[in-house]
Every structure is written in C-alpha cells, then in structure tokens.
Amino acid sequence: MFGAGGGTSSYREIEETDLVVLWGSNAREAHPIFFHHLLEGLRRGAKMYVVDPRRSTSAQWADVWLGIDVGSDIALANALGREIIETGLVDTEFVRRATTGFEEYAASVEPFTLAEGERLTGVPASVIADLAHAYARADRAQLCWTLGITEHHTATDNVLALCNLALLTGHVGRFGSGLVPLRGQNNVQGGGDMGAIPNKLPGFQDVEDDAVRARFDAAWGATVPPRHGWHLSQMLEAIERGDLRALYVLGENPAQSEADDRHTVRLLEGLDHLVVQDIFLTKTAQLADVVLPAAVAAFECDGTVTSSERRVQRLRPALRPPEGALDDIEILSALARRLGPDWGRPSAEEVWDECRSLSPMHAGMRYDRLEALGGIQWPCPSEDHPGTMFLHSRLWEEDPEKRGQPAPFTPVTFEPPLDELTDELPIRLTTGRRLDSFNTGVQSGGYASPLRRPEALELSPEDMASLGVAEGEVVQVSSRRGSITVPVHLDRTLRPGLAFMTPHFPDQADTNVLTLDTWDPKSGTAEFKATAIRVDRLPGDSGAAPVPEKASEKAGVG
Amino acid sequence: MTAVTPVTLRRQVELTIDGQAVTAGEGATILEACRAAGIEVPTLCYLETLAPVNVCRVCVVEVEGSRALVPSCSRPVAAAMVVHTASERVRTSRRMVLELLASSVDLSTAGRDVHRWIEEHGARPERHGPAAPPAERDHAHAGHHEPPEAGLAATVAQAVKRDNDQYVRDYAKCILCYKCVEACGEEAQNTFAIAVAGRGFDARISTELDVALPDSACVYCGNCIGVCPTGALMFVSEHDLRARGEWDESRQEVTRTVCPYCGVGCNLDLHVQDNRIVKVTSPLDHDVTSGNLCVKGRFGFEFAQGGS
Numbered sequence: 115m116f117g118a119g120g121g122t123s124s125y126r127e128i129e130e131t132d133l134v135v136l137w138g139s140n141a142r143e144a145h146p147i148f149f150h151h152l153l154e155g156l157r158r159g160a161k162m163y164v165v166d167p168r169r170s171t172s173a174q175w176a177d178v179w180l181g182i183d184v185g186s187d188i189a190l191a192n193a194l195g196r197e198i199i200e201t202g203l204v205d206t207e208f209v210r211r212a213t214t215g216f217e218e219y220a221a222s223v224e225p226f227t228l229a230e231g232e233r234l235t236g237v238p239a240s241v242i243a244d245l246a247h248a249y250a251r252a253d254r255a256q257l258c259w260t261l262g263i264t265e266h267h268t269a270t271d272n273v274l275a276l277c278n279l280a281l282l283t284g285h286v287g288r289f290g291s292g293l294v295p296l297r298g299q300n301n302v303q304g305g306g307d308m309g310a311i312p313n314k315l316p317g318f319q320d321v322e323d324d325a326v327r328a329r330f331d332a333a334w335g336a337t338v339p340p341r342h343g344w345h346l347s348q349m350l351e352a353i354e355r356g357d358l359r360a361l362y363v364l365g366e367n368p369a370q371s372e373a374d375d376r377h378t379v380r381l382l383e384g385l386d387h388l389v390v391q392d393i394f395l396t397k398t399a400q401l402a403d404v405v406l407p408a409a410v411a412a413f414e415c416d417g418t419v420t421s422s423e424r425r426v427q428r429l430r431p432a433l434r435p436p437e438g439a440l441d442d443i444e445i446l447s448a449l450a451r452r453l454g455p456d457w458g459r460p461s462a463e464e465v466w467d468e469c470r471s472l473s474p475m476h477a478g479m480r481y482d483r484l485e486a487l488g489g490i491q492w493p494c495p496s497e498d499h500p501g502t503m504f505l506h507s508r509l510w511e512e513d514p515e516k517r518g519q520p521a522p523f524t525p526v527t528f529e530p531p532l533d534e535l536t537d538e539l540p541i542r543l544t545t546g547r548r549l550d551s552f553n554t555g556v557q558s559g560g561y562a563s564p565l566r567r568p569e570a571l572e573l574s575p576e577d578m579a580s581l582g583v584a585e586g587e588v589v590q591v592s593s594r595r596g597s598i599t600v601p602v603h604l605d606r607t608l609r610p611g612l613a614f615m616t617p618h619f620p621d622q623a624d625t626n627v628l629t630l631d632t633w634d635p636k637s638g639t640a641e642f643k644a645t646a647i648r649v650d651r652l653p654g655d656s657g658a659a660p661v662p663e664k665a666s667e668k669a670g671v672g
Numbered sequence: 673m674t675a676v677t678p679v680t681l682r683r684q685v686e687l688t689i690d691g692q693a694v695t696a697g698e699g700a701t702i703l704e705a706c707r708a709a710g711i712e713v714p715t716l717c718y719l720e721t722l723a724p725v726n727v728c729r730v731c732v733v734e735v736e737g738s739r740a741l742v743p744s745c746s747r748p749v750a751a752a753m754v755v756h757t758a759s760e761r762v763r764t765s766r767r768m769v770l771e772l773l774a775s776s777v778d779l780s781t782a783g784r785d786v787h788r789w790i791e792e793h794g795a796r797p798e799r800h801g802p803a804a805p806p807a808e809r810d811h812a813h814a815g816h817h818e819p820p821e822a823g824l825a826a827t828v829a830q831a832v833k834r835d836n837d838q839y840v841r842d843y844a845k846c847i848l849c850y851k852c853v854e855a856c857g858e859e860a861q862n863t864f865a866i867a868v869a870g871r872g873f874d875a876r877i878s879t880e881l882d883v884a885l886p887d888s889a890c891v892y893c894g895n896c897i898g899v900c901p902t903g904a905l906m907f908v909s910e911h912d913l914r915a916r917g918e919w920d921e922s923r924q925e926v927t928r929t930v931c932p933y934c935g936v937g938c939n940l941d942l943h944v945q946d947n948r949i950v951k952v953t954s955p956l957d958h959d960v961t962s963g964n965l966c967v968k969g970r971f972g973f974e975f976a977q978g979g980s
Binding site: 125126144145146147148150153157296297298299300301302303393394410411412413414419420421422423425427428429430431432433434436488489549550551552556557558559560561562563564565 | 836837838858860861862885886890891892893925927928929930931932933934935936937938939940942944947948949958959960961962964965966967968969971972973974975976977978
C-alpha cells in the first residue's frame with residue numbers, strides 16, 4: 115500500500131499497540147500464531163473491535179463486535195471516516211504534510227452519516243461512532259484484515275477504504291500503528307514480491323517501466339514483454355473467448371478453488387493443452403495433458419518464503435521427495451533447456467542471488483544473513499541493513515525531501531454485493547476457514563485431525579427454526595449458479611439470514627458450485643464471500659443423520 | 673526506511689555467585705545471571721518462554737541473609753547479593769526433590785540432564801522401596817489419598833490416555849511442572865483446556881470434569897507437548913515408535929523450515945527418522961512462534977508422506 119505491496123507492521127507491534135481493529139478476519143482460526151501476538155496485546159491492555167458478519171472465535175475475544183452485513187464494508191469505512199471528520203478527530207497535521215486528496219475524500223464520505231451507515235451495514239449508529247472515536251483517539255492502532263475484505267467484487271476498493279482511515283488518523287508509519295493484511299498462504303506475499311503477478315517484475319518493479327525492463331533484459335539475455343499480463347480471472351475470460359489455448363498451472367487447484375467451479379472445469383477441459391505441476395494428482399491435474407510431479411516446497415526443497423510481516427525466511431529440505439518428483443527449480447530449468455536457453459542447474463541460493471541483484475528491496479538478504487537473523491523483513495537494500503520493522507516512517511519526516519511522495523486518499527464508492535438477495539434467494543451465504551483445515555483440503559486432508567467434522571451448511575438457530583430443519587438433516591442449497599446437497603449444522607454465532615460454509619471438502623460438498631465468479635476488476639479476486647442462496651428440505655425423510663450436540667458444537671472452539 | 677528498534681538500556685547490578693563477581697541487568701533473575709556466568713542450575717518447571725510458577729523447587733539456591741532457599745528462576749538479582757548454588761544445604765534440598773520425584777514418577781523419557789542431576793546429587797529413589805501398585809487417580813478427592821503399605825513407594829502410575837489420533841497423555845510420567853497448563857492458558861494458547869485438579873499427592877493435570885480430549889476445549893495445537901519436560905505428552909508417532917523399540921534419536925535429523933499453511937511464517941523444526949517426520953517442534957528463541965504452533969503446523973504434515 116502507498117507504493118509497496120505489503121503489510122506495514124510487524125507482529126511484535128500488535129503486542130504493544132493500544133487498539134486492534136480486526137476486520138473481515140478470523141485470525142483465531144486462520145492465523146492462530148498471529149493471534150497469539152494479538153492476545154499478548156490484549157493482555158497488556160489493548161482494546162479490540164472485530165468487524166465480521168459472524169460472531170467468530172476471534173470476535174469472542176473482542177471488546178466490541180460489529181456484526182456487519184456481508185459486503186457493506188465500504189459503507190462502514192466511509193461512515194467511520196465521516197464521523198472522524200465530523201467530530202474533529204482528524205490528524206490534521208499528518209493529513210496536511212503527508213497526504214493528498216483529503217478534500218475529495220471528505221466530499222465522498224459526506225453522504226455516509228451514522229444513520230445511513232446503520233441502514234447500509236446493520237451496525238448500530240452508536241457503535242459506528244464508538245469505533246470511529248476509539249480509532250481516531252488511540253495513540254497506536256493496528257488495522258488488520260483478511261479475505262473478509264478481499265474476497266468481494268470490490269476487493270481493492272475495500273482495502274483502499276481502510277487505508278483512507280489510517281491516513282485520516284495518522285495510524286501508519288509509526289511503531290504500533292499500521293495496516294496489516296494477513297496472508298492466507300505461506301508464500302502469497304513472496305509470490306507477489308517475486309513478480310508472480312501480471313504487472314510487476316521482482317521487487318514490485320513495473321513491467322511497463324523501460325528502465326526497469328532494460329536491467330532485467332540485460333541480466334537475463336532476453337526481452338521481457340513490455341506490457342502487463344493477465345491475472346487468473348482474466349485468463350479464465352481469455353479461455354472463454356478462445357484467446358488463451360494453453361495453460362501451465364503450478365501448485366494451484368482452480369478446478370476446485372475458483373468461484374463457480376463447474377464453469378472453470380468446462381473452461382479447462384476446452385483448452386488445447388493443459389500442463390499441471392503439483393505434488394498431488396489434484397482435480398485440476400486430472401484434467402491435464404501433462405502432469406509434472408513436484409516436490410513439496412516446505413519440506414523437500416531449498417528456497418525462501420515471505421510472511422505477512424514481509425519477513426523472508428529459509429525453507430530447507432527435511433525429506434527426500436518420492437521417486438520422480440522434482441524441485442520446482444529443476445523442473446523449470448529442464449523445461450527451459452528444451453525450449454532453448456540452458457540455465458544449467460542453478461541452486462536455490464544462486465537463483466536467490468540473481469534476484470537480489472535485480473530487486474533492490476531484497477539486495478541485502480544473503481542466505482547466511484537470513485540464517486543468522488532468523489529471516490529479514492524487506493526492504494533490506496544493502497548487506498549491512500537490518501531489515502525494516504515497519505513501512506512508511508518517511509511520512510512522518512520533518513524534511514519534505516525525506517518525506518517524499520505524499521500518500522493519496524482514494525475516494526471509493528459503495529456497491530452492495532452483486533448476488534442480490536430476493537424472496538427466492540433470501541439467505542446470504544458467506545465462506546471462511548476452520549482452524550484445522552486449509553483451502554480445498556489438498557494439504558490438510560491428509561492428517562487425522564481430531565477436530566474435523568464433515569462439511570455442513572451452518573445456519574442460525576432462527577433460520578433453522580423457520581425452515582423447519584433439524585441438526586444433521588440433508589438439505590438442498592441453491593444459488594443462481596447451481597445446487598448442492600449438504601447436511602445442516604447449527605451455528606449460534608450466525609445472525610438470522612446469514613449462512614456459512616467452508617471450501618475445505620469439495621469432494622463432499624462443493625461450496626464453489628454456489629459462489630459467484632464475478633471478480634474485482636482491479637485485483638481479479640472473485641466474490642466468494644457473498645452468495646444469495648435458498649435452502650430447501652428434500653422430499654420425504656432425507657436420511658437425517660443427527661450429530662450429537664456436544665461434538666457438533668465443538669469444532670468452532672478457538 | 674530504517675528499522676527503529678526501541679532499546680532499553682538496563683542498569684547493571686553487581687553480585688557474587690559461588691565466589692565469582694557477576695554483573696547482570698537489573699530485573700534479571702538469579703538463574704539468568706548464573707547461566708550467563710556459565711554456572712549450571714537444574715530446572716524442571718522453568719522455561720524461558722513462560723512466566724515462572726515456582727513449583728519444582730529444583731532450581732533453589734542459597735542467598736546469604738535469606739532465611740529460606742530461594743527459587744533462582746524467579747528471584748531477581750539485587751546489588752551485593754551473595755549466592756551459593758552448590759552449598760550442602762542447596763544440594764540436600766535438590767537431592768530430596770529429585771529423589772521423591774524419581775521414586776514416584778516414571779522419568780524414563782525425561783531429558784538426559786534429569787538423570788545426570790539425579791546422579792550428581794546422589795539421589796537414591798530406590799531407598800523408598802519398590803513401587804506400590806497403580807491406584808485410581810482421576811477421581812481421587814482431596815484428603816482421600818491412602819498411603820501405600822509400609823515399604824512401598826507411592827507412585828503416580830496409571831494407564832496411558834489415548835483418546836485422539838495425534839497425541840497421547842502418559843501421566844505416569846507427569847511431574848506436575850504446570851508448563852502444559854501455562855502453555856494452554858494465558859502464557860500462549862489461551863484455550864484453557866487443562867488445569868491442575870486435586871490436592872497434595874492426588875494433584876494431577878485434568879481436562880474439565882476429566883472428560884476425554886475430544887470432548888474438552890482442546891484445539892490440538894500441541895503447545896503442551898512442546899513444553900513437556902518428561903515425555904508425559906507425546907506425539908502418537910513418537911509413542912508408537914518407542915513402544916516398538918524403534919525410536920532412535922541418533923538416526924534423527926532436525927531440519928528447520930517454514931510451515932506450509934497460512935502466511936504467518938511459523939518456523940518448524942522437523943524431526944525426521946528414516947525419511948519420515950516423527951515429531952514437529954518450533955524454536956523457542958524465534959520471535960514469530962516462541963515455540964508455539966497451531967494444529968496444522970504441528971500435525972498437518974502427513975500430506976508430504978503419502979498420508980492423503
């Protein structure tokens with residue numbers, strides 16, 4: 115944010131902050147060890163507000179829970195911004211010196227009065243005001259979020275709406291104050307940092323910048339195409355148009371992980387050529403023309419990954435991969451050899467050293483330094499640099515020269531979820547993760563988790579009563595895309611009209627048959643979090659398999 | 673952009689330990705001062721990532737002017753303090769603690785240091801007689817403890833609790849150091865699935881109402897296993913290998929890597945024997961985890977060895 119694609123703070127800062135806002139994140143289950151740091155902060159006296167449609171296991175630790183209607187995050191953020199402005203709690207000195215665009219922002223949030231905020235979000239006006247005042251008045255405040263913010267068709271705007279709040283109050287660039295997007299996979303941060311996004315080369319350097327490309331061209335002895343590529347959602351559209359005929363998928367399972375996945379499968383089946391490189395014969399790999407068996411990065415390979423606090427850490431091989439499975443670097447080098455250039459057989463460290471020579475923010479991260487320091491947080495521009503605990507301290511510099519480019523406010527428009535609720539489709543289905551499972555279950559399905567229970571449609575007590583369904587009863591769940599049958603499970607953390615499922619067991623209950631694949635034009639993220647559904651009892655006795663109350667209530671325990 | 677690391681410069685305190693002049697930071701414990709000076713003090717209930725609970729009394733030292741022996745793990749140093757770590761009084765006290773523990777608890781999988789301390793302090797647990805037959809412990813009420821027949825040593829012997837697929841609880845090996853309770857509670861995990869139940873010799877670690885783990889609040893983070901000093905809490909994989917006589921640390925390698933799940937970046941120490949992961953720990957001295965993990969990081973490795 116503000117020119118760097120990473121969280122601004124370190125985990126240790128949340129232990130010493132005064133206010134935590136956890137927004138669209140159930141970190142207690144999805145990022146448990148980050149939550150340990152957060153709990154340490156609470157133990158030392160920090161207050162916590164949790165914004166989440168569900169009263170999640172994280173929300174149960176909050177001083178105040180804001181049970182927001184799914185997809186109304188921008189309305190809430192704008193109402194908070196307006197209230198902060200209205201009550202004179204803006205950090206005017208910071209806004210004047212370090213930001214641009216305040217007037218336009220103030221005008222954009224003007225319609226979002228507390229009453230309007232309450233109407234759009236379902237959060238009482240007094241609670242919105244309370245959070246606005248608490249956030250603005252806190253000396254230090256951490257604003258943390260996860261997929262509850264980003265798995266919407268307005269993903270990027272949702273994030274910008276939160277950034278605006280940090281700028282308004284000066285809660286960025288100082289120890290203990292920052293913006294913290296928690297990453298869902300161990301190298302989602304590193305993948306982006308390394309240029310595995312359509313518009314950047316390693317180190318967030320723009321592909322369309324001629325000077326940047328010239329350096330890469332010279333180092334690689336090849337010409338980098340001078341234009342932005344496609345992100346995943348655009349690729350799927352290009353397949354649909356017939357512009358994209360061959361696909362090489364590395365370590366991803368789009369046949370099950372994409373919204374409206376039956377549509378995705380049809381697209382993948384229609385390709386001329388599909389190559390899948392994975393550690394398992396996933397559903398996607400089963401559709402492939404060629405499968406390249408890969409070694410498990412975290413356990414069988416050398417390399418690095420980058421965490422949510424921008425910390426680059428070493429992976430080291432502990433196991434020998436099974437016969438025939440190769441390290442990703444070996445596979446890619448072998449592929450390159452057959453396509454023309456001979457890269458030799460570079461080690462992970464040699465690849466990393468080349469990256470360091472081209473990406474200034476990684477330049478100082480020699481392997482031996484990563485080892486000695488237990489990882490280094492970028493930017494680390496030189497070999498005597500200790501790494502960076504928090505970003506954007508420059509915004510607080512007295513000297514305008516050092517302060518550099520001001521951070522822009524970005525007015526954003528509120529749009530409700532695309533999948534509208536109607537009398538036919540009256541229930542809002544949202545999705546999330548459980549403590550013991552991970553995404554489509556490719557990794558987490560392999561161990562015998564004592565917490566695991568079968569996938570279910572989780573419903574509020576009120577909805578179960580009005581639908582007349584019993585615990586464990588198998589029902590039909592339908593959205594505008596399709597229908598699945600799944601047992602019902604009582605979840606007292608849900609409000610009436612809100613249902614919940616996970617993507618963990620697609621073979622048993624394919625949640626993504628229901629979800630909408632319309633995506634955010636800026637980030638390419640699909641709207642997994644807001645699906646309109648209806649729930650119908652199956653004709654006759656559907657073979658309800660009642661689950662004992664005690665065991666069934668346990669799984670959500672954090 | 674530079675890192676700003678808040679630095680606290682502590683005042684230095686001068687004291688004497690075993691006749692040696694030692695300097696330590698204000699607020700440091702006697703134990704920390706001893707370790708910095710290269711003086712070994714045995715500990716059982718102490719762990720650098722947990723607040724001291726002062727229960728095992730094996731780290732006691734003599735401080736001149738203090739009536740009683742003091743637990744070095746929690747007593748801060750003071751200027752001009754004179755400490756003796758190996759006086760006869762200290763050694764006698766430690767010998768008694770080690771001897772009573774060793775006579776009543778199965779220490780077979782406790783660390784090598786424990787056995788060395790027993791030997792070095794001349795503890796003779798066998799003089800308390802042969803072990804009494806195991807007694808029911810889980811439902812003992814305070815004050816109901818029946819001493820065994822004369823000449824037999826009371827023990828905490830009982831059956832291994834195996835009620836889930838990931839770890840076993842063998843409380844015959846439990847010295848009641850409280851570390852698991854602290855790690856499950858507010859020192860780390862904040863799940864509060866276990867506590868100490870009962871009094872005196874009947875005291876034991878228990879879930880609420882002694883229910884099985886799957887019916888308790890346990891979330892299987894295994895942070896209790898990570899801090900257990902005697903092997904009372906153990907991965908099923910380690911327990912079964914030991915039962916078959918196949919557990920062999922000399923054939924194990926420990927490799928540090930990063931957890932393959934979420935983006936927090938927890939360091940994992942994978943203990944591998946014969947190309948299989950047999951146990952997962954996390955370094956105590958890494959500030960992301962301080963030794964703690966979640967159920968996925970601790971147990972979710974089977975996918976990499978044909979478990980799927």
